[in-house]
Amino acid sequence: MEDGKKISNFIWDFIDEELAQGIRDNVYTRFPPEPNGYLHIGHAKAIYINFTTAQKYNGKTNLRFDDTNPAKEDTEFVESIQQDIKWLGYNWNKLCFGSDYFHQTYLYAIELIKKGLAYVDDLTAEDIKNYRGTLVTQGIESPYRNRGVEENLELFTQMKEGKFADGEKVLRAKIDMNSPNVVLRDPVIYRILHAYHHNTKDEWCIYPLYDFAHPIQDAIEGVTYSLCSLEFENNRPLYDWVLNNLDDFKKVRPRQIEFARLNLENTVMSKRFLKRLIDEGIADGWDDPRLPTLCGLRRRGVSPDAIRNFCEAIGISKSNSEVEFALFEHMIRDDLKPKANRVMAVLDPVKVVITNYEKDKIEYLPISNNQDNEELGERMVPFGKELYIEREDFMEVPPSKYHRLYPGNEVRLMGAYFIKCENVIKDNDGNIIQINCTYDEKTKNGLGFTERKVKGTIHWVEATTCEKFKANLYEQLLLDDDGTDKDYMERINPQSLKEVTAYCEPCLKDANAGEVFQFVRNGYFAVDSKASEQGMPVFNRTVSLKSSYKVSQ
RNA sequence: AGGGGCAUGGCCAAGUCGGUAAGGCAACGGACUUUGACUCCGUAAUUCGUAGGUUCGAGUCCUGCUGCCCCUGCCA
Numbered sequence: 001m002e003d004g005k006k007i008s009n010f011i012w013d014f015i016d017e018e019l020a021q022g023i024r025d026n027v028y029t030r031f032p033p034e035p036n037g038y039l040h041i042g043h044a045k046a047i048y049i050n051f052t053t054a055q056k057y058n059g060k061t062n063l064r065f066d067d068t069n070p071a072k073e074d075t076e077f078v079e080s081i082q083q084d085i086k087w088l089g090y091n092w093n094k095l096c097f098g099s100d101y102f103h104q105t106y107l108y109a110i111e112l113i114k115k116g117l118a119y120v121d122d123l124t125a126e127d128i129k130n131y132r133g134t135l136v137t138q139g140i141e142s143p144y145r146n147r148g149v150e151e152n153l154e155l156f157t158q159m160k161e162g163k164f165a166d167g168e169k170v171l172r173a174k175i176d177m178n179s180p181n182v183v184l185r186d187p188v189i190y191r192i193l194h195a196y197h198h199n200t201k202d203e204w205c206i207y208p209l210y211d212f213a214h215p216i217q218d219a220i221e222g223v224t225y226s227l228c229s230l231e232f233e234n235n236r237p238l239y240d241w242v243l244n245n246l247d248d249f250k251k252v253r254p255r256q257i258e259f260a261r262l263n264l265e266n267t268v269m270s271k272r273f274l275k276r277l278i279d280e281g282i283a284d285g286w287d288d289p290r291l292p293t294l295c296g297l298r299r300r301g302v303s304p305d306a307i308r309n310f311c312e313a314i315g316i317s318k319s320n321s322e323v324e325f326a327l328f329e330h331m332i333r334d335d336l337k338p339k340a341n342r343v344m345a346v347l348d349p350v351k352v353v354i355t356n357y358e359k360d361k362i363e364y365l366p367i368s369n370n371q372d373n374e375e376l377g378e379r380m381v382p383f384g385k386e387l388y389i390e391r392e393d394f395m396e397v398p399p400s401k402y403h404r405l406y407p408g409n410e411v412r413l414m415g416a417y418f419i420k421c422e423n424v425i426k427d428n429d430g431n432i433i434q435i436n437c438t439y440d441e442k443t444k445n446g447l448g449f450t451e452r453k454v455k456g457t458i459h460w461v462e463a464t465t466c467e468k469f470k471a472n473l474y475e476q477l478l479l480d481d482d483g484t485d486k487d488y489m490e491r492i493n494p495q496s497l498k499e500v501t502a503y504c505e506p507c508l509k510d511a512n513a514g515e516v517f518q519f520v521r522n523g524y525f526a527v528d529s530k531a532s533e534q535g536m537p538v539f540n541r542t543v544s545l546k547s548s549y550k551v552s553q
Numbered sequence: 554a555g556g557g558g559c560a561u562g563g564c565c566a567a568g569u570c571g572g573u574a575a576g577g578c579a580a581c582g583g584a585c586u587u588u589g590a591c592u593c594c595g596u597a598a599u600u601c602g603u604a605g606g607u608u609c610g611a612g613u614c615c616u617g618c619u620g621c622c623c624c625u626g627c628c629a
Contacts, residue, residue: 034629133554135554136556137554138554169627182555182556185625188627210629230623313565315565317559318558320623321564321565323564326578326579327577330577455589457589520590521590547589547590
């Protein structure tokens with residue numbers, strides 16, 4: 001995916017071919033979310049595909065809210081969806097609504113009726129279902145199938161005028177009740193719904209169904225490639241049928257191409273499930289940092305770049321697959337690596353006293369903010385006689401290959417001095433409450449000391465100046481699939497959120513909401529945009545750091 | 554009377570007119586290292602679901618078989 005290597009996928013191959021053969025000369029795509037929920041990482045893949053496909057060919061992409069069903073939509077989502085797409089870094093050419101075309105769509109339905117290709121059916125929903133047949137048996141034609149054009153026109157007009165109750169009649173396309181593709185067995189294309197629509201208010205009481213409305217919307221907007229997910233493959237013949245039978249669209253029709261939607265390990269994207277998590281209080285809203293929603297990921301500290309890079313890395317294909325979460329984490333770290341300031345914070349503290357360091361003295365040591373990006377500058381970090389280090393960075397009886405602190409061993413305090421453990425103090429229960437060390441002044445950071453080396457470098461924080469802030473440590477919300485087909489609710493990870501107190505360098509007091517830091521050796525942490533207050537940030541762990549350390553016996 | 558798709562190392566995924574298996578992630582070695590991070594080197598498919606066939610030669614063409622996904626909303 002770098003330099004010379006061209007990215008290839010079946011969609012772009014297909015477009016290249018059509019362009020080469022002169023079948024068309026432009027590329028126009030659309031992203032058509034239904035405004036009934038928040039966007040998640042799965043949508044991000046669809047957004048990525050639609051927008052980058054257009055970009056690649058100097059084409060355009062429309063954002064079109066698919067609002068043909070008034071019962072399910074909410075204006076709240078119309079706002080949030082736009083925000084999320086912009087946040088991801090994409091700009092649409094036109095902002096449209098499926099409802100913008102209600103009148104035209106209605107006229108096209110009449111065209112079909114006049115051509116004898118659509119009829120009003122009085123059958124009940126249940127009968128329509130029964131008459132449709134099954135996957136292995138033929139369908140039966142409705143007794144109303146052969147009504148005359150005039151009668152159909154009259155009835156359809158009455159439907160529009162509100163003469164009938166919901167469900168009393170529908171308009172159906174007259175295709176083939178014997179088609180092996182059930183989608184083609186005279187699909188319903190208009191239903192009666194006396195419902196308030198967020199855009200058209202009470203203007204309509206009949207609404208087109210997706211299969212009829214979508215191809216028309218695409219065609220009206222000049223969309224050339226209607227990219228959607230695999231489950232619409234069976235609907236493509238109907239998509240084509242609609243356009244083929246409408247005079248306006250006979251010539252150059254948009255082409256529907258289906259790709260596999262994203263499945264991410266230990267992640268569920270279903271709206272139903274996400275909503276349940278929120279309703280039952282397992283998640284604290286659509287932007288809970290453990291959720292795969294774009295607003296959740298944003299609050300978690302994941303950047304749009306990381307998401308786009310991820311989408312590029314997973315590729316586009318037609319095979320149902322499940323991507324390992326590790327790939328996503330890699331993209332998150334890879335993105336944050338040069339951007340985030342690296343600071344020290346201790347999440348599970350144990351006190352260290354440097355016995356030969358002057359009492360009450362505090363010295364300020366310059367430490368680079370990011371060794372891999374010197375442009376980020378440096379900061380002064382207070383150092384003193386009493387410090388906190390990570391509990392797991394000390395062991396009284398170390399296993400082999402343990403490079404951290406243990407009695408008699410010397411380690412480097414990052415950015416400061418070498419210290420050597422002399423002894424420990426325990427409480428009555430045998431818990432270590434203090435580690436006494438001595439330091440060597442000659443080993444101070446920056447002095448170029450090379451007389452001896454240490455195997456380990458650990459992070460620390462000065463005890464009297466450090467700040468205590470809340471940190472949320474996240475893990476996967478769902479436990480690994482054990483192959484027993486458990487309900488998702490049974491896979492909820494009880495450890496998905498662990499709240500701890502982080503002992504932080506004083507500089508973190510000024511952290512701004514949304515800012516992401518690397519807590520050295522602990523991971524990347526983002527300042528929560530909701531819970532943080534001025535001078536009192538709350539940190540969300542975006543992702544931990546990799547570690548090749550394995551505890552040996 | 555079923556139809557439509559998909560099968561390439563642990564996970565994604567490229568594979569042009571058939572010419573002798575890209576890349577990323579993960580894993581494992583090793584080097585480097587003031588993050589056991591990063592970086593850097595190195596390692597795995599005689600083999601492309603399977604059985605045959607065509608061919609000098611097949612992941613790529615043909616046939617059969619198997620497995621998985623989607624379709625019987627007046628949802629999208």
